[in-house]
Amino acid sequence: MQHGQIILGREQRRRLLAAGIRFFLAAALTASKTPGGYAPFALGCVAAAGPGAEGAAALAGAALGAVLFLNFMEALPFLAVAVLIFTTAQAFRGSRLLEKRRWLALITGGLFLAVGGIYVMQSLSPLEDAAPCAAAALLAGGSAWFYRPLFTAGEERLEPDSLLFLGMSLLLALMDVQISQLSLGRGLLCLLLLYAAYQRGSAAGAAMGLGAGLVTDFCAGSGGVLFGGAYGLAGLLAGRGSGRRALAAGSYMAAVFVALLPAHHALAQPLLLEATFGTGLFLMLPGRLFGGKRVLRGDTAERGNGRDRLRTQLNRTAAALRDLYDSMGRGAPASTEENPAIVFDRAAEKVCRGCALCDLCWQREYTGTFNALNDATPFLLERGRAMPKDFPSYFADRCIHLPDLINAINGELTAFLLRRQYRRQLEETRRSARGQYAQLSDLLTATAAGLEEAVPTAAQNVQERIGAALRPKEGENVCGDTVVSFRTERGLLCLLLADGMGSGEGARKESALTCRLLRQFLEAGIEPEAALKTLNDAMALRGADTGSFTTVDLVTCKTETGETAFYKFGAAPSYIKKGGTVRRITGGTLPVGLRSAPAAPDVTRATLAPGSFAVMISDGVADPGRDEWLQDLLAGWEGEDPQELAGLILRESIRREALQDDCGIQVLYLPRKGEAKMV
Helix, strand or coil: CHHHHHHHHHHHHHHHHHHHHHHHHHHHHCCCCECCCECHHHHHHHHHHCCHHHHHHHHHHHHHHHHHHCCHHHHHHHHHHHHHHHHHHHHCCCCCCCCCHHHHHHHHHHHHHHHHHHHHHCCCCHHHHHHHHHHHHHHHHHHHHHHHHHHHCCCCCCCHHHHHHHHHHHHHCCCCCEECCEEHHHHHHHHHHHHHHHHHCHHHHHHHHHHHHHHHHHHHCCCCCHHHHHHHHHHHHHCCCCCCHHHHHHHHHHHHHHHHCCCCCCCHHHHHHHHHHHHHHHHHCCHHHHHHHCCCCCHHHHHHHHHHHHHHHHHHHHHHHHHHHHHHHHHCCCCCCCCCHHHHHHHHHHHCCCCCCHHHHHHHCHHHHHHHHHHHHHHHHHHCCCCHHHCCHHHHHHCCCHHHHHHHHHHHHHHHHHHHHHHHHHHHHHHHHHHHHHHHHHHHHHHHHHHHCCCCCCCCCCCCEEEEEEECCCCCCCCCEEEEEEECCCCCEEEEEEEECCCCHHHHHHHHHHHHHHHHHHHCCCCHHHHHHHHHHHHHHHHHHHCCCEEEEEEEEECCCCEEEEEEECCCCEEEEECCEEEEECCCCCCECCCCCCCCCEEEEEECCCCEEEEEECCCCCCCCCCHHHHHHHHHCCCCCHHHHHHHHHHHHHHHHCCCCCEEEEEEECCCCCCCCCC
16 A cells, blocks of 8 residues: 555655646746737647646636736736636646647637627727737637647646746746846847757747747837847857857857947847847856757767666666566466357257256257257358258257247357457457567567677778679569669668559569568668568558468578578578589578468578579569579579579579569679679
8 A cells, every 4th residue: 555655645746746847837937028018928838738637727827917917907917817728728628629739729729819809899909909809819728739749748848938938938937027227038038049049940939039029029118120130140140150159149149230330229238238148148058058068078988878877778778678578478267269159058048947848858859959059150150150951851850949049149259259250350360469579579679789789990802703684574664673782781681572453553662562561670770580570470460451461581691601591481492603513592481471470481591602502583584483493504604693693593483484474583693812803
């Protein structure tokens, strides 16, 4: 019980803290007023807080702010809009409508206009008061848009744009706090804009400066775009500080000065003082607040530590997923099919119990009744329903309630078949989930292992040669096979050959998609076997809809050592040629997309010596059952050009097989030491 009380206490404290934050924010934002006595930022806070206790706390905070910062005529419509916003949130609680930020912003602005419009129409100068009301409605909706992520995101992620908007809104409340001619709120706003532009670049700085400046112009009643022009240009130039704070600060001040040159406004001189104040504070900020912008000492060590932490975290996550996979296997009950006899038992319970012949059928002639129902069972299960002809004549003639019994059997049979289908689907889902956990664990483990390997920086000494040939099936314009070769960042040479189901454009798209996905996995640093398992699971889901499948043949080679691995999913044989010796490599797995259960590829490892060839073909080149001619061709060929060998194989295949299927060939050759690379 003590542990539960601790958890409950923490949850209560978290909720109280969340409610307190919303209360004080709404109260403070009420002080950020716009012309006409509106407080749109506080209304946006109430809207973003949503329903429930947290929304009620924001509403109470807005009410307190109205008492402190608004007069009676300003507080009345403000509180009316706040109550309407909270009531709407309560009414739509649990629906998806207010979860979408655009609808939240539109509803907030609309409710503001609905109430504010009434007061504007009753004012002495409605045309003059309409513009401030409309602008405040836009700010209320925009505030709800920006504040919403702050009230819904987890502690680990808060949107920077929303934080900046909140900071700007709060600083506007201090705009009327004057120190000589300097506005404390606008001075701190200059600091915030300079910091944000320096951290996020010119484009973001210009956008934030322009937006904050226009809002400041509106709230200050400058009657123009004095602050908008100055802040926008200053943010643009400060973002080009190239990581040097002094340069960013100088650019900011220069931009403000240039923007004020043509201005003859009473607020021009205060603006210059405020920019100087904000720039001075910016230069005094500690360097640790600037993250990557400061010079990093011991950068290499930090990067290494970060890599170690990442590797440890990946291994821990992989271990957790593997344990979850194992626990699902241990805890799952043994799969047992329900006995069909339950159909007859339940039907007899409904019909036979009150029958006059019950004792005769179920006691004296029990064996005959049992045999009759047992003989009828295969027909019931095959057809899905019972018919009188399914039962022997001695039983059908004796039963005086046969139609009622058959109806009862059919009802129970339907329920039985539905239960069996549900259990099988549940078992399939359990197997699929276990496979996905295991697959994800393998991927994370492979990724963590890849972090331990050093990325090669020098060019490879071995200059491999690769030849390839494709030819479509007779009568087709495009080949359904795809061949790809590439080298990953870690120096692993990869050769792919995929054969799509059928021929023509449809087969080409399937094989090209398979090669593209597998290449992305391999180039991301995922181990080949883990990548192929993941690809098989994905293509199985795709195949369930399209009915298609693809054979995959993958060869990976570390050319500096000759270590080679052949991975096959339903692919045709491959061959290793060294002089007059030929080794045939085969596999027995099905193509990707045909097995829904997790499946691993066939893997054969070998070492390619200098002067060796690795030959990959699709099944259209040679029938796997009669490919002796190809082995003889490879054994007798004495050339060194893989492209010439690929062309020779294709020509001989056309002569023998007459292009009955698409043909794809890819040949890898590792030259001997000192052998020049052919162009």
